[in-house]
Amino acid sequence: MRIKKISATNIPPVENFIVDDLKDLVVIAGPNGVGKTRLVNGILNYFQNPGPNRRGVHLTNPSFIIEATDQSERGAWNLPELDTTIPEQAITLQNFLRQNRRRRNFRNSVLYYESNRAIQQVNPLVFDFDMPDPWEENVSWDFALGGLKNRWEDTQHAIFKKLENQRTSIGNRAIQLRNKGHDSMKLSFTDPMIPFNEAFSKLLGPKTFATPRIREQRLMYIDGENEFGIELLSSGEREVLGIAFDFILRNPSHCIVFFDEPELHLHPELLSRLITTLRYVGESNQFILLTHSAELISSSLDETVVFLTPPKEAHGNQAVKIEPTGDVVEALHQLGQSVGIVSLGKKIVLIEGSDSSLDKKTYGQIVRDQFPELVLLPSGGKENLSSFRTIASEVLDKSLWGIRFFMLADRDAATETQPISTDNFRILSRYHLENYFLDAEILRQCFIDREEGDSWLLSVEQIEDRLRKIARSVLGYSVSLVVSKKIRDATGNISVMPKGSHEMDIHTLVDAFSKKAVAERQRVETVLDANEVRQLVEDTHQKFEDLLAIPSDAWKNEFPGKQILSRFCDQAREEESRLKNLYIRKAQEADTNPFQEIVDIFSSFAQA
Template identity: 20%
Template sequence: MRLSRLSVSNFRGVREFAITDASSLPIAVLTGSNGAGKSSILEILAFVGRASGLGKNVIGPYGSHAEVEASFTLNDREFEILDMECRDKLGRPAEKKGEYSRRAIIGEGKNRQISGSEELEVAFSPEFRASHPFSVMTLIDSTQIFQLKNSPRISLGAPFNPQATVKSHSGWNHPAVDTEGYLASLDYESMLANREGAGGEDAFAGISEQFRKVTGRILLRPSSKRTTGSSYISVALPNGHHHGLEGLSSGQRVALGLLCLGHYLKTTGGIVLLDEPEAHLHASLHVPLLNAFRDLTSSSQAVMVTHSREIVAALPPRCIIEVHRDSGKGNQAHRPSAPYGVSAAVGHGAADDMLMDFQLVVEGKYDEDDLLSLFPDEISHARIVKAGNSHEVMGHHRSLAASLNRLPWLCLRDRDLMPKEETQRLSSEYSNLHIWPRRAIESMLLHPPLISSVFLTTVGYKILEGEVEELLRELADPLMGEVAETLAHAEINRMHPQPRRTDFSSVPELNRASARVHENRASAWEEVVATQRDLVQDRWEEEWLDLVDPKILLRSLQGKTKVFGRHQFLKKALMTRAGQDQQVRPPGVEEFRIKLERLRASV
């Protein structure tokens, strides 16, 4: 059984919510901002499916009653089973339909009006659900931690029955209410199958292996406690020690419960409603545990509420339903289209568009840490994409500009050693590009007021702004040669580019051409370096702070002053102060902050 359509109106904070064509989705994920009504939608769906009751004050402010209508589909096997039950209970065969609907009108007090398909009334009856779990809907809320008592008893009602057979085994304990019993039942079934030579899946071993991959711990087979006559499941730790299931942390209990629940759905069918299953889990576990609910059969479905970027990003857009806060403008459910947000080439998908305020493309792997030191509040709301280098940043800009992206975005790159004219040209041609006014982000920290303030307030080292500038210049002048050689290297590559493989018919020809390029580069090196030294010398007086390698200069500054233990600590202190104190913030950093502020304001 699967949910195919759902409409909700005036239930708690949900004014209007409606989805269709959900029966094709093995997993349907509701995401969006807090207060949009996602958990309320699960609550009323569980009520319609007789998985739970309703709390108090459920009628919203938009009318005198709340209303919900849900439709479900059955596969052929499920219909045949329900048909036999309808003949017995209703005195007639079940009517074959594409979907079966159930409607509830909820008034004040205990006023409930339930109507709809008689077939669903039979399917949701306690008697039918007890023997046919495909019609069972299970709600797992965000507070449930899968309690483990570790005295497992299988569904036959005894720890072990030597006369039992696989055929006589009546089923498994439900993992949502008896996780350890479910595991014991799986192990028991495997034991019976081995005794009869039936073979097949060893489900206990499969879950144990999944649990090991997720947590590093191994579930051991149930064993008997002779003193009490009960069974017991142990967990083996990486250090060789053992403890019982009751010794698992809350996150490990959730992980084990979800693994068992995923297996149960695949085996028996049914619908599970998961409200923020990631609540007790580290982000690294979100996707591995989501995988437990992949490849569900047509008898099963998972409907999930989540705030996890990892979970949403791991699913195709068709599985995502974004729930908007009520704006009085119709349906709060929004389905992302195929090109939702930016193209896949940029490296993110629906999750980032829904759960973050804007996207920021940067060059290197350390840029995110630097920017978080500068502006932690602003950057914490950004989806950071690490392009790899300045060339890739420009490629991302072109992709984003040509996409259907509705998330505000900005590309950030170093100036490197570009002339001012080239920087101005790129800034005018690429409207969402920010280029640091100096060579790199660290160059922005070479600001005398900032350095003077950090030295004084952090360690009590008093140095005037003019003295800082003189010291920086003294340390920068010996680095002029590095600038000339860097420029010379770029010029040499431009003058003598590497040959392209497609221009040659054989590898030996390509190798000989490459060797000639290296010979030409070596011959031209001294002359090109000398030319660049002269050019740098001409620019140095006015542009030395723009040209010098800031990483080397910061190391030299720390080595000279020995104010901080390491130059990385100096850099961190400068970043933090530049973000906190506008009075000493470098102008280029303030310009970047204003752009971030405008991005967030445009959301």
């Protein structure tokens, strides 16, 4: 069976959640606090108590349309699907679910894997002389709804009991044959550990699963030439092993499997392997995953991905199905992001810059814990702003499913046509983030406890003089950066795509392309006119010379700070990352914070 439609209302903080046409893999995503876990608990509570309550009242929240996926369901229901808003059909579901299942080959039911599923201490198994086959034993109808923590002991005990039962059965058969005069027997029995061995190798290879030590009651694995107990695996490896072994033991088919935050404690690659492994176990299972994982969301867009938004006005539907194509997905892709980032928080700040991952760390240190509601994400270099108007209209200028996006960029991201910051897109007033690390007094403070005597690092004047000398040494490079960017912005992308080409014959098409090529060449030649370029270089060089000639810090806004700070660190014989960390601490203790502009920008994002 599989859920075709979910309708849920007033499961705080979820007010209204309606989604249909669900596929075999359903990913429900959303930031913390929107109610994903509350929603799944409400759904599971219904499956534990389907149909009318003890007072005979028919419950319709949440409600489902459940589709049959095999003949046994269709035969038991006398219907291809059940609508739980109809009392008679809800009772049919109740009677169908409340039947005990076999421990192995679990069919036509619901399984649940909770977010807090760390393997706990297992009580020892008490062996009997007549150990029944645990594969054939029944478990209560709601056993699989209790979560993995409540099942792991049963899983481990079932493995030990199965091996002991098989040994006893083989021994008894050998005795029977011997008593009948036979001196040999066929060894055609199968190893019940094969599916566990295969899953272990797929998930945790090159480690392999070893033969369990029944009398010691230990599950073992082999790493290299040595054998260890599974308690020596990492916490993530133990968790994925517990999930996989529990699932393989049940070997479910035609079941609905709920999985709350499968990415917890797992590396993205290990999570991907786990989901792939589980989907190959049994037949026709439906997986409903509640997640924050951007990777899992983005890799599931060909299935069903549902974004749970914060509550909407007039109790609007908080379930938004995300399609694999569209302007939003394309715009986020141009920002170096996947649509999966919508699960990370309600306010997302995209950090632009060629070293955006490092910049994210630096920004985080600067603002510390002042704005916990903001999630910072690197978005790559300034080339990602080539389609800024589309990005602004599709992402930055609107709230997507209750999520607000912001962007903070280095000053070199601004162009002649897009030079001004907006409420959601802010550009630093200085060329690079590193330009804010050039305050001579704070640099001096960084070295007070580490330098002695007449070191130039203990003099504001000498530090300032050294910074200016470094700036002059990179003057040609600075001019080249500015001039080449202006020319690149003016040239833009070359496009020879003619308009209205759908109905053109070959002759008209050739003519149209030729005209576009001539027009583009003329446009580019105008921008690249030698005299114009020469004048631009001379003017820019003179501007930088003038900045260095006047006794002010204005030059620190215009020169590329990355190169200047890097050379300063070389001359001070200090590691750049260490100096940055120390500089930020000293700046936060100073009367005037050189990062105040940045703090104000983040404050405006937080208040938006």
